[in-house]
Structures are given as structure tokens and as C-alpha cells.
Amino acid sequence: xxxxxxxxxxxxxxxxxxxxxxxxxxxxxxxxxxxxxxxxxxxxxxxxxxxxxxxxxxxxxxxxxxxxxxxxxxxxxxxxxxxxxxxxxxxxxxxxxxxxxxxxxxxxxxxxxxxxxxxxxxxxxxxxxxxxxxxxxxxxxxxxxxxxxxxxxxxxxxxxxxxxxxxxxxxxxxxxxxxxxxxxxxxxxxxxxxxxxxxxxxxxxxxxxxxxxxxxxxxxxxxxxxxxxxxxxxxxxxxxxxxxxxxxxxxxxxxxxxxxxxxxxxxxxxxxxxxxxxxxxxxxxxxxxxxxxxxxxxxxxxxxxxxxxxxxxxxxxxxxxxxxxxxxxxxxxxxxxxxxxxxxxxxxxxxxxxxxxxxxxxxxxxxxxxxxxxxxxxxxxxxxxxxxx
Numbered sequence: 001x002x003x004x005x006x007x008x009x010x011x012x013x014x015x016x017x018x019x020x021x022x023x024x025x026x027x028x029x030x031x032x033x034x035x036x037x038x039x040x041x042x043x044x045x046x047x048x049x050x051x052x053x054x055x056x057x058x059x060x061x062x063x064x065x066x067x068x069x070x071x072x073x074x075x076x077x078x079x080x081x082x083x084x085x086x087x088x089x090x091x092x093x094x095x096x097x098x099x100x101x102x103x104x105x106x107x108x109x110x111x112x113x114x115x116x117x118x119x120x121x122x123x124x125x126x127x128x129x130x131x132x133x134x135x136x137x138x139x140x141x142x143x144x145x146x147x148x149x150x151x152x153x154x155x156x157x158x159x160x161x162x163x164x165x166x167x168x169x170x171x172x173x174x175x176x177x178x179x180x181x182x183x184x185x186x187x188x189x190x191x192x193x194x195x196x197x198x199x200x201x202x203x204x205x206x207x208x209x210x211x212x213x214x215x216x217x218x219x220x221x222x223x224x225x226x227x228x229x230x231x232x233x234x235x236x237x238x239x240x241x242x243x244x245x246x247x248x249x250x251x252x253x254x255x256x257x258x259x260x261x262x263x264x265x266x267x268x269x270x271x272x273x274x275x276x277x278x279x280x281x282x283x284x285x286x287x288x289x290x291x292x293x294x295x296x297x298x299x300x301x302x303x304x305x306x307x308x309x310x311x312x313x314x315x316x317x318x319x320x321x322x323x324x325x326x327x328x329x330x331x332x333x334x335x336x337x338x339x340x341x342x343x344x345x346x347x348x349x350x351x352x353x354x355x356x357x358x359x360x361x362x363x364x365x366x367x368x369x370x371x372x373x374x375x376x377x378x379x380x381x382x383x384x385x386x387x388x389x
Contacts, residue, residue, distance in 0.1 A: 041132035041141040047074035058117035060156045068111040072103040082131040088123040091115040117153040122303040124148035154302040158255040189217045196370040225287045231312045231333035232273035245359040251383030261294045272312040273304040313343040325351035332357045336365040
């Protein structure tokens with residue numbers, strides 16, 4: 001009970017025992033003041049309009065500014081207005097922003113604070129709460145927000161010049177060593193034999209002349225349609241560093257897609273992950289080469305969350321992507337097992353160029369995949385793609 005209400009209660013008790021005009025007048029004044037204090041913030045709340053302006057997407061370590069504009073069009077002044085905004089810890093060191101304002105009729109006020117993208121994911125700014133009060137009594141009115149504002153932090157993109165790629169990755173039909181696959185009809189030279197090279201590429205004449213095994217080096221070409229299949233289930237990534245392995249897989253997928261589209265190659269995305277914004281499984285993105293498509297793809301990778309069970313191989317085997325013969329399929333997962341090898345071999349027999357990128361490979365996963373004719377790579381700690389010689 002507030003002080004003013006306690007005084008009013010005492011006055012009412014006094015009025016019951018001594019119904020004099022002075023006491024009656026005092027009781028009426030006290031009750032009237034409280035009624036005005038109760039109505040004031042409730043009527044003023046109808047004339048408060050606020051709007052939040054925030055970036056929808058931020059890159060890693062990028063700093064963005066959030067503004068909250070509050071307008072008051074009431075006739076009575078607002079003695080005080082308490083504004084509270086909740087911010088996720090991954091965006092700001094101060095998780096609760098708080099301001100106290102006093103607004104005149106027709107006044108407009110703008111509040112600002114900064115957020116920084118520190119970790120990939122979908123975050124919500126808010127809810128925003130406005131508490132309206134008066135000086136007469138503690139009659140505060142809370143105005144809440146029904147829908148916070150979403151903010152997506154996209155994954156980090158590794159610059160490809162920093163990657164250790166022997167034959168690179170499928171970056172369109174450029175005549176340079178930037179392809180996972182080669183054209184057997186066009187030989188551009190010879191080089192020393194490396195474990196995992198196909199015996200069909202051995203140049204026997206050069207090997208006999210030099211006394212060491214040499215293989216023919218082929219001109220890299222590739223189909224223009226590429227689909228990246230990201231495995232994102234909790235059962236596929238196990239161990240103490242399962243979460244880090246998933247994040248490195250996302251970084252590799254984002255880096256591949258960015259570089260491919262920047263080289264005007266159509267890229268699609270398929271995953272068994274979960275989209276928390278739509279509260280539904282990830283919808284496959286058909287291959288396209290526009291930068292708007294890249295933005296959509298990176299936003300999807302920024303929001304993606306793991307599912308408990310399932311495998312992306314199920315969707316790849318169903319043929320929903322309708323990949324044409326000669327298309328490139330790059331799968332990103334933790335490690336290989338018999339089911340994965342069987343699934344990738346079946347896709348390869350359909351006429352697809354298949355490659356696999358492993359976040360946590362076993363000792364023989366890379367060599368075993370190459371025995372089946374599947375190009376295999378592994379990830380380093382930063383999500384970069386390296387090749388085992």
C-alpha cells in the first residue's frame with residue numbers, strides 16, 4: 001500500500017467517526033487525486049508510439065546500431081517513462097538496456113545502442129517494455145511488445161586463397177587448378193604420383209624414362225550446377241567437440257557457396273537442419289548464381305540448428321533436388337561410415353560428380369572415399385578445407 005492510499009484509508013475511518021465538512025472535503029480530494037493518478041498513465045499510453053530500427057543481418061564481428069524512436073502525442077506531459085530492452089548476451093555485454101525519460105506533448109525521442117555479431121545464430125531483440133508513471137502516486141502502466149525483432153548473424157566466410165587446395169574446388173569452367181574434377185580428354189602436363197591418384201592417370205612412358213611414377217595432369221572442368229549438402233544432425237556429430245565440428249561444417253559450406261557464386265556458378269543448398277525462424281525443416285534451395293540467392297543462403301546457414309536424428313542422405317536419395325547428369329554434389333559431414341559410402345557411391349553411379357568434406361574424419365576416411373572414386377577433403381580448426389596428400 002502506498003503512502004497516499006494509507007492516508008486516504010485513515011481519512012475514511014476518521015470520516016466514519018466524525019463526518020464533518022472539512023474531513024469530507026479532504027477525503028474527496030484524496031480520492032480525486034488517486035483517480036486522476038490512475039487514469040493519467042492509462043490515457044497517456046494510448047498516445048505513445050514507438051518503433052525499433054535494427055539490422056536484419058550482421059556479419060561476424062560486425063557492429064550494428066539499434067535505434068528506438070518514441071513519439072508522444074498526448075495533451076498531458078509524462079512525468080517519467082521507463083524504457084527497458086532485453087538484448088541477448090551474444091550481442092552485447094549489457095543484456096538489459098534501461099532509460100528513464102520525461103516527455104512533453106508532441107515530443108519525439110530517439111534511443112540508441114550497439115550490438116556486435118559474435119556468434120552465428122538467430123537472435124531476438126526485445127521484448128521492449130515501457131512503464132508509464134505519474135508524480136501523484138505510484139500508478140505505473142506496463143506496455144509490452146508482442147513480437148521481438150529477429151537478427152541473424154551469418155557464419156564466418158574463409159577466404160579461399162588461404163585454403164590449402166591441391167586441385168581447388170569447383171569454381172565454374174576456368175582453365176586453372178580450381179576444380180574437384182578433371183577432364184580426361186585434355187592433358188596439361190605431368191606430375192609426381194601421390195597416394196590416392198587413380199592408376200588410370202599413370203603416364204607409363206614418362207615414369208619409365210624418369211624412373212619414378214608420374215601421372216597425367218588434366219585440365220579442370222566441372223558442370224555449372226553445384227549443390228552443397230550439409231549434414232546437420234546430432235547423431236552425425238559426436239564426441240566432446242561435436243558443436244565445434246558442426247560450426248566448422250557451416251563455415252565450410254558458407255565459404256564454398258560464397259566463392260562459387262562470386263565466380264558466377266549456380267549453387268544450391270540441401271540440409272536436414274532446422275530453421276528456428278520458420279519453425280520448420282530447412283527447405284532446399286535450388287541452384288542459382290545471383291547475389292540475392294547468396295544472401296538467402298547465408299541467412300539460412302546463419303539460422304540453422306541441428307536436429308536430433310535423420311540424415312541428409314535420405315533427401316539426396318529421394319531425388320527431390322532433380323540434379324541433372326554431370327552436376328556436382330558436395331557433401332559436408334563429420335565422418336564416413338558404411339551408410340555414407342554406400343549412399344555417395346549410389347549418387348555417383350547416377351552420373352553426379354561427388355565430393356565429401358569431413359569435419360572429424362577417421363584415420364582412413366579420406367583414403368577410403370578416394371578408393372570409391374569420391375573426392376575427399378577434411379577441415380582444419382578454422383573451417384578451412386585442406387587435402388591429405
